[in-house]
Amino acid sequence: MTGPGELSGVLGVDSGGSGLRAVLAVEGGREGRGTAVPLKSEEPVRTGPRGIDAGHLMEQLVPMARQLMADAGITTLRAVTVGAAGYTSLGNALRADLPSALARELGVRRLALAADGVTAYVGALGQRPGAVVAAGTGLIAIGTDLTRWRRADGWGHLLGDNGSGAWIGRAGLDAALRAHDGRSGGSARLLARGEVMFGPAGTWPGQLYPRPDRPAMLASFAPEVAACADGDPVAVDILAEAARHIADAARAVCPAGGEVFGEVQVALTGGLFKMGDPLLVPLRAALTDRLPYARQVPAAGDPLAGAVRIAVDLAEDRLTLPREEDMLYVIAETPAPEALAPGTPAP
């Protein structure tokens, strides 16, 4: 579909709690062309009665995609990947509406829809077997043996997300209020930190419960817990328990290593791990304890990089990741001509 002298590209999209990000990779990112600077929308894509709102997503995506294409001088999108938070349970409308909308508006015929955990996985580890923990305010673990996807946790701040920023922050505020009340297990240092951050303890419920973004407020206290880990045993215990929860989730999704798969890798991605050593030191130990056969590696890239990677591999007909409707859903109704031509790299 790309004529002589025309440039093609692929588009990676990450739809999350703070908005939509989109980035273009020219010529599939080959030949040193790489990806342009991502564009970012102002608002998160809405969720309606049918799930994630495909129309609202398109409203944001189409002008961003057109601008990215114009800036790069690109006329053809060979593939698009949209990774979306909430996709697994709320992705029906995206599967129903996005393929035709993207074909109509942007001429896109190859499309992958993915859970944000899948794009996080691919961004971190690529098409290798292993486990990735993606954590910020929430937490989910995704793993694959390349035959199927496994996920653990990601249940939100009331049902799980154990070890996440919201979990650590909540545990820290609980310990602060124990000190306030004179109950056991309290931390006077966390109480002092909390009162600097939020004012007198008696005002905390009135600040927290009316907010729509309660998990974010809880998570905002997590760095204070990390800051107290240089000597406060309660803070140290909270982070050690978070580390055990995170390693538990990784173990639940990680394929067995050794003779079957050779090496498996485990990686961490997301804002939580910017907390540094107070969390990472106990976490590395917990991962070594629970996943002795997995090599701990740095995440190669973020979920947006994972979306681009899936789009590139889809365009090149070399996407070997497991396809499951609620994790990684692929539409390739009209194979691109070059995928069938001689000289195309084998999948």
Next chain:
Amino acid sequence: MTGPGELSGVLGVDSGGSGLRAVLAVEGGREGRGTAVPLKSEEPVRTGPRGIDAGHLMEQLVPMARQLMADAGITTLRAVTVGAAGYTSLGNALRADLPSALARELGVRRLALAADGVTAYVGALGQRPGAVVAAGTGLIAIGTDLTRWRRADGWGHLLGDNGSGAWIGRAGLDAALRAHDGRSGGSARLLARGEVMFGPAGTWPGQLYPRPDRPAMLASFAPEVAACADGDPVAVDILAEAARHIADAARAVCPAGGEVFGEVQVALTGGLFKMGDPLLVPLRAALTDRLPYARQVPAAGDPLAGAVRIAVDLAEDRLTLPREEDMLYVIAETPAPEALAPGTPAP
């Protein structure tokens, strides 16, 4: 103020999450007259920008009070006690507006405003030193040495309420989802119970997070945890931890016993304790361990009975409980004539 042949009474009011209850005690409940059947409103009193809405409370209370008075043939209310959930942090408007409104509408000159924890305390133990844990969806411990009030927890389902119905239910659902994911610490029995109650686990976040009454939904699972305690070690552990949290809160507010106060008592009140032995057996043990000097006694009555008791003692000038603006606030601008007359029982 009561002429010959006229009957007087006192009014007790309990304003909580499920509405307003009011009950009348004729002649202060003396001489076998006792209290009438309480009336109950349809809706909880609203909370507005100024705190608990005094106007909305009066809208509900005045017709109920007039009906109770008419049914009992009572012309004079010697005292009223209003116990209200949220009073401690949200009671400003009640203190500002209720005294004049009650004087105008019902001729009431003696008024006590109390935190619902205080009415729960008085309902359970009366004017004795000790500690009371009031628990249902939430949990608070209130104690007094008769010189001041102490409270512990009651911070709500995200900051505390440890050991409450919401806490137990949430821990049970967390264990269910651990089993679902293959994480450690899971309970297949709790997962099966949860799926009977709420459907497939994958649908739980979509059911829970959009609801305004998330703590109530969490608490609705607590009885299932109790039902699994006949053999499921995860359920047993959850209830044992809840018991330790509850006993911790009681210890934080209980005055020391022994030489200073003689016997102190500890009582439990509220819907949580209808859960029975699966919670009560470990809880009695935890209380014995943490409060060996406190005698565990049954609660004599509920918070509404506590409100009546405070009103009776206020009318009779024998209220000896600590008065603190945000716990128990007393207005006695116009002492009733009989309180000053000879023959009145000494305070």
